[in-house]
Amino acid sequence: MNARPRIQATDVVESLLVFLAIMALWWLASHQEWVSKVFLPTPEATLASLKEGLLDGALVGNSVDTINRMLLGWLLASLFGIALGAMIGISATARAWLQPTLEFIRPLPASAIMPLAISIFGLNASMVLFVVAFGSMWPVLLATVHGFATVQPRLREVADALQMSRTMFSWKIALPSAMPDILAGMRLSMTVSLIIAVVGEMIASQSGLGQAVLLAARSFRASELFAGVVLLGAIGFAANALLALAEKKLLRWQRP
Template sequence: MNTPAHMLKRALQWVEPVLVLLACLALWWFASHGEWVSRVFMPTPEATWDSLRSGFSANPGADSADLRVASWQTFVRMLLGWGLASLIGVALGALIGMSPVARDWIAPTLEFLRPLPASAVLPLAISIFGLSPGMVLFVVSFGAMWPVLLATVQGLANVEPRLREVAAALQMSRTAFAWKIGLPATLPDILAGMRLSMTVSLIVAVVGEMIASQPGLGQAILLAARSFRASELFAGIVLLGALGFVSNAVLATLEHRLLRWQRP
């Protein structure tokens, strides 16, 4: 119900984060203009904004990265890796989570592989795929798969016992139980794992671009850092933050709509 108190509460939910963001921008402005840190390493907000405008202009300068193209390349790489990771994570998680025997046998292996950072797999991926886009996609998928996989396994393992009793009374097959009861009941866990997976895929995509010299925001940031172009470096960081924020917001909105049945 849209009462004045409810509307005021919703407005404050937006105002407070905006005030925190403005405070951070003000601190950045004072730190850069007061030269608390050398401008070689910390540009002003105005210089960063100019680099953003130049990078998104139709004809960026010879020394400026085309941030439109770089942002799109990173976004596509992140999205492909996340999609592949989600597909594999849900499929493997369903196979493992539906079988207590499989969980008992495979759980130690999962616990061994799960803590491995994706960057540790880069040398192996490079030896297999070389410095190619396929290598980066493999590493992104590997790093982003674990939140979805583990969330699916955990969700299916903790399905309400009464639902299993109903499925047994109806003589449902294991596949039918997974499609009609197990996965829908596990959907909140899966969606939470997919949101975390999206963040991981962005991080690993950027690291892969830096190490494998693949075009994207990661490479643009690395080249700016090596050339001491601090404003372009900060512009790339701002774009990465914006990309992560928008991606998470879209997934949060989809999650909110898909889980409407949970709300009273």
Template sequence: MTLLQRLRIALDSLLLLLAIVGLWWLASHQGWVSRAFLPTPETTWNTLVRGLSQGDLLAYTGGTVQRMLVGWLLASLIGIALGALIGISQTIRPWLQPTLEFIRPLPASAIMPLAIAIFGLSDTMILFVVAFGSMWPVLLATIHGFASVEPRLREVATALQLGRLQFILKIGLPSALPDILAGMRLSMTVALIIAIVGEMLSSQAGLGQAVLLAARAFRAGELFAGILLLGVVGLVANLLLAKVEKHFLRWMQPQR
């Protein structure tokens, strides 16, 4: 993609964003929707700046990001380790496939009552649910990546008499890395969503609790400021992971 094409895409994205903000401004100022439910963009921006500089919004953001990252890292480590062990074994994989397909569709919110019963309304409960819910994209992507290793590479590993751990580190992991990184990017989004829901249910200090309390008190400015901040957190996390993915997969990009 040329520089001119990138600039055109960036310009189109900016114009779309400005159009959405303009429609928001028009709807709020013309009274199409009550300001009790739809604040003006100016009110939202002023509330956001004031909350970050003088209020607790920055601390709430830090708490949410911390829960999201810790849960995501746990999910990634467990998902990659289990996925590698399952993916390289043609014996274990058929046995575990039905169990995985049974557990995978379970929404993380469905196990929150169980997690609350075990851990109580605590940070540990949120981390457990975040790790459980965000583990599946990484686990399934890792299994697929290791199961799709080129058969000739397996023959090479056998000829070189590589052990299972050596095969995973030297052949399996590099081959499965594109699938793993894609799963980790999806997992990050899931981790953020579950962290927000967990904070709402457990009343732990974070953006989830801040948004819920603002909605209950009809403080539309604070509600939209929190939602805007959540969008920024998700966007920044995705951009950073995209940079990491591009760095580790630079060997796959065509040479100019």
């Protein structure tokens, strides 16, 4: 009965030890100047820049811009990915026709789409939002297709016996069955949306942590650069943790 909590506590302790080891290595490398402080600031300097940026509001404003861009792009990607994935996954004919096209487009990096997006939207916030939504849609789309395509045959037989329409079958049976795949795709999509949002801010010169990190790098303000990177890592960690908690709550009916 108590094995699972002990394992979880051990995992937490081990993760903390790894984190402390990385921090100790960073402290040693910066103070011993294995790498010039122009490129590798000390943890203390990074923490001071992070505190200063949060107190004067600069990092707070940039974080809000990046989070808003990330969330909006992720929501659009999830909406279109689930809708399109459900339509493709529920139909074997649609999968046969569209799967090769999806596999052709899926590996394209979002950075390769940016020149096309720039030509359509220009260097503005709409361009960044489009690229974020496009790039982060694929994990949700492919996960939804897989979830709907792998519904147990017995559930389909039950739906046929009850003379359920395809729409009713999709909503009542296929969607709950595919939910684990969909939520896993949405978690991956959130990480992708943060990455693309930062890259888009750098390229399109839009306000956000991406632009702040780029400007700090160009000015050789290493501590501010690392402060921005640390903040981006914290945002990604928090977003993943919240989605993991939501996934646990939504899928609690699967646990025995």
